[in-house]
Amino acid sequence: SAVISQKPSRDICQRGTSLTIQCQVDSQVTMMFWYRQQPGQSLTLIATANQGSEATYESGFVIDKFPISRPNLTFSTLTVSNMSPEDSSIYLCSVEFGLAGGNYEQYFGPGTRLTVT
Amino acid sequence: AQSVTQLDSQVPVFEEAPVELRCNYSSSVSVYLFWYVQYPNQGLQLLLKYLSGSTLVKGINGFEAEFNKSQTSFHLRKPSVHISDTAEYFCAVSPSNDYKLSFGAGTTVTVRA
Numbered sequence: 001s002a003v004i005s006q007k008p009s010r011d012i013c014q015r016g017t018s019l020t021i022q023c024q025v026d027s028q029v030t031m032m033f034w035y036r037q038q039p040g041q042s043l044t045l046i047a048t049a050n051q052g053s054e055a056t057y058e059s060g061f062v063i064d065k066f067p068i069s070r071p072n073l074t075f076s077t078l079t080v081s082n083m084s085p086e087d088s089s090i091y092l093c094s095v096e097f098g099l100a101g102g103n104y105e106q107y108f109g110p111g112t113r114l115t116v117t
Numbered sequence: 118a119q120s121v122t123q124l125d126s127q128v129p130v131f132e133e134a135p136v137e138l139r140c141n142y143s144s145s146v147s148v149y150l151f152w153y154v155q156y157p158n159q160g161l162q163l164l165l166k167y168l169s170g171s172t173l174v175k176g177i178n179g180f181e182a183e184f185n186k187s188q189t190s191f192h193l194r195k196p197s198v199h200i201s202d203t204a205e206y207f208c209a210v211s212p213s214n215d216y217k218l219s220f221g222a223g224t225t226v227t228v229r230a
Contacts, residue, residue, distance in 0.1 A: 041222065042207060042220040042221060044220075048217075096216050105166070106163075106218060107163070108160045108162075109160050110159060110160040
């Protein structure tokens, strides 16, 4: 399994500012993912971040708004830029971890609860 | 593309009673199926998964789920719940040849004494 930590755990930010969320994994993983969970809703994949390549964004998410870094196999950051109240959400990172037999599991971090005022 | 429908948004249940959370999916390709649990103010934890083989899958904390291909369902069950099972439960699906998870809207389970 993988142990994932995120910083900060929560933050309250003013509109127009930016926040960078860090995700640290205790083992090397190829694929990391960033999800958004808006209040009372399910998780939506923002982007996939592989080390050494540009992040791949899902429909409705763009790099200018959610720039992602993936400098090594254990770390990634997601920046929420030029924030508005609509960006108030829980942001979660996850990793795909290889298991015996060629199977994979996704493990999730504890999330970063962002409130934009 | 895949989609997941969780048929119950909220399920209140008394302690030691059984619970069933319903999940249906749609997909044009073969899929893997998952149930995740999110306790208050925590991240997601994998309860169980179906990849292949036996359609009855047992997970952690006494939960089990049954994959029914003809009905495209993956319902989650527990024969006797505890107060500590109060949480949000998410059903998720991914194509068997891909890693992207699509989540259902979630079911809030509230266990009362």
